[in-house]
Amino acid sequence: MANQLAVIGGDGGDPRLSMGEGQVPVPGPIRHRLHDPNVKIEEYFYYAKIQREQERSGLDPAERSRIANRLDSSSAGSEAAVSSDEKTDEKRPNLPRTATNIVTPAEWENASRAARNATWPSIVYLITTDILGPSNAPWAISQFGYVGGVMMYTFMGIMAFYAGWMIWRMFLKLDSDKYPMRTFGDMGFRIFGKETRHGMNILQSIQLLFNVGVIIIVNGQSLSQMSKFKLCFAICIFIWPICGAVVGQIRTLAKLGWIANFAIWLNVAWIFITIGVAAHSAPNYAASLASFGTPFGPIEHTVWIPSGSTFDSQLGAAMQIVYAYGGAMLYCEFMAEMRRPFDFIKAQFVAEIFIYVMYLMFGLVVYSQQGQFTYNPANQGLSPYSWQTVTNAINLVSGIIAAVLYGNIGIKVIYQNIVQDLMGGPELTTKAGKILWIGMVPIYWCLAFIIGSAVPQFTSVSSMVAATCIMQFTYTFPAILYVGIKVQEDAITPEERFDPATGQVYRIDTWKDLSRWKRGIFSKQWYLKTFNFIFFLASLTTAALGMYASGTGLREDFKSGHATSFSCKSPLET
Structure with a gap:
């Protein structure tokens, strides 16, 4: 050979x-x-x-x-x-x-x-920056009550950590300097083939595009609230794609790194300001009435699921929790840059414990102050205009940073998989590649603008993104990929081996033979494979229910007039 x-x-x-x-x-x-x-x-x-x-x-x-x-x-x-x-x-x-x-x-x-330089403390920071976003926690808890909210955040957090553990184990078994594994799609390719890789890359592109669209909606709402609804909502949204198309011309994330690191401290400041103001002022009754139809009345709290919470709203709240824990899509990228990928699990544990504590602290405190009038995002449920403006200004800065980062990664995924792989286009570092990048950035942001303007309802859109995309990368895909790698690993007998001298793999049978399937499924840890397959089916079912609930919510929003496509009326306006 x-x-x-x-x-x-x-x-x-x-x-x-x-x-x-x-x-x-x-x-x-x-x-x-x-x-x-x-x-x-x-x-x-x-x-x-x-x-x-x-x-x-x-x-x-x-x-x-x-x-x-x-x-x-x-x-x-x-x-x-x-x-x-x-x-x-x-x-x-x-x-x-x-x-x-x-x-x-x-x-x-x-x-x-050369790229493997990151240490596990730096990965803690990256995971926290990627996942931390507690703005939906109070509203999610309001749909489940104190006990139900804590149970849901705890359960989903444990399962998110378990899914991260599976991704970590698969990465250790498949990554090497000879065959470096950079993306989630690479993992799918090595376990199930090229069709899986392409499917995951397409879904990743959709998620990143909708993430940008959701941020545009939030920033549009923030700006409309700051202008006291005097500025047309369509204009409030349109400003951000223009900003993104300009700032998005930066191709390398290294040039945005110091700005991105600043974003996490903005989020922490936003959390404590929102808590402090909510404790000393009344809720924003008008915003709650405009978006959720919550009638005026005394503030109420429930230990268990409140009477006004419906099955659809509970599914929507569950998808908000999924959205809050989403981040596993980038775990492979993080591990690919570590000196010792063994240490990733430590980084994930520390980061998710911090994130879990922040979510529960913020969600429970704000729900205790605002009860059924909690809003999503939480800061727009504050009544003092001055503090609305301060927290919205913080949201604008951190939001555009996040949107530019998501857009940068999203355009690169599209460029590599469509422009390069399918169309045989030039490298991004070449002159022709740079020219293509300049043209792709405004197109990408225009698509995000269409999403934000056509469906200007933050909760329903973010729930749909969580059900369609984030649920898969955080729960569904890790479970079925782990089943796939364990079945293939356990089917290997001591007589079978890879010969590095010839590059050949020697097997005693093939996947066309029932004997190989029997060994793969039943020879070792069949109970773990069974559990993960059930986990996969449960995640898939939950995702389908979440898509149904968020779709129903979007339909009701348009029927009630709470959200109107390309309209001057803000979703926060009564």
Whole structure:
């Protein structure tokens, strides 16, 4: 088999394309493309195990590179060099093996290793920044009561942590310097194939686009409230896509990093200001009446589910809790940048404990002050105009930061999967790629504007996003992916192995044989696979119910006139 790599094409950002002219290739084992469908899961397991042993030993990158090179040299076969890409990718033409399209093993691994610099305390901060958003907590608790709200936030938080644990375990088994795993779609590809990867990437793009749309709605409501509804609501929304289209021209997240770090402290300040004002002022009765139809009366609290809460509103509140815990979509990106991915679980535990405490503290305190008149987002349920303006101003700043970050990632996902992978477009770092980026940014923000203007109802839209997208990445996908990887792992017998010298996987049977399915499902930990499959079905059912409830809520909003497409009337206005 081959002991050289002739790179043919390549996926976006593939470091194997970075070799300069005149460099001479060094012997090494077969190298496949990053998304080569012919790479078996045993090969991913093999190199991931080596990777984890090196990380566990605390070796620095230079020493790890020397070990990897020795492993490559010792396993390289003496057979004629045949490019695996030439054999596995029939759609790409064969290219000659020149110095410009061949990469040494060390270069490939060092390019992957260069990004692994983050420590677990920094990942704590990233997870907190990504997930923390307690503005919907008081309203969600108002639909379940004190005990029901605490139980729901606790249960959903535990299951979100469990799903993160599964993502962490799968990452450790599949990621290596030879085959770095960067995205959630990469995980789906290695376990279930390219169709899964494409489906996850499409859903991720939809989620990011709707996240931007939801933020545009919130910022529009904030601005309309600040203007005392004198400014047309459509204009209040339109301002933010213009801002996003300008600021979104920044292509690299590193240039936005210090601004993004500032956003979390804005959120913390917003939380304590909202709590303090809610404790010393009356609720915003008009906003609650306009959006939820809550009649005026004395403030009430319930221990269990209140009498005015319906099945649809409870499902909507559950989706708000899902929305609050959403963030697992980016876990693979976080782990891909860690020196020791083993430590991710510590970071997740610390971050989610902090997030859980903040959610419950904020939700319970504001609900205790405002009862059935709690609003979503919570700060717009404050009655003093001065404090509405202060908290709305904070929302505007943190919101546009978040929207630009989501938009940046969303456009990159679309660019890589459509412009590069499907259309064969240029790299984003090239002049042509930069020109395409300039054109894509305003189009992306125009789509987000259409979402925000066509459906200007924050609670129903965010519930729909949670049910359609966030529920899948946080609960549904991790459960079924874990079942898939465990079935494939447990089907491997001691006689079966991956041979790094030839790049071949030796199996005693195939997935066409019932014997392999029996081993995969029943030989080890069948109870864990059963639990996760039930978890998958339950999550899928909950998502379907959530989509139904949020869809019903949107229909009622339009029927009652609380939300009107492309209108000058604000959803907060009576």
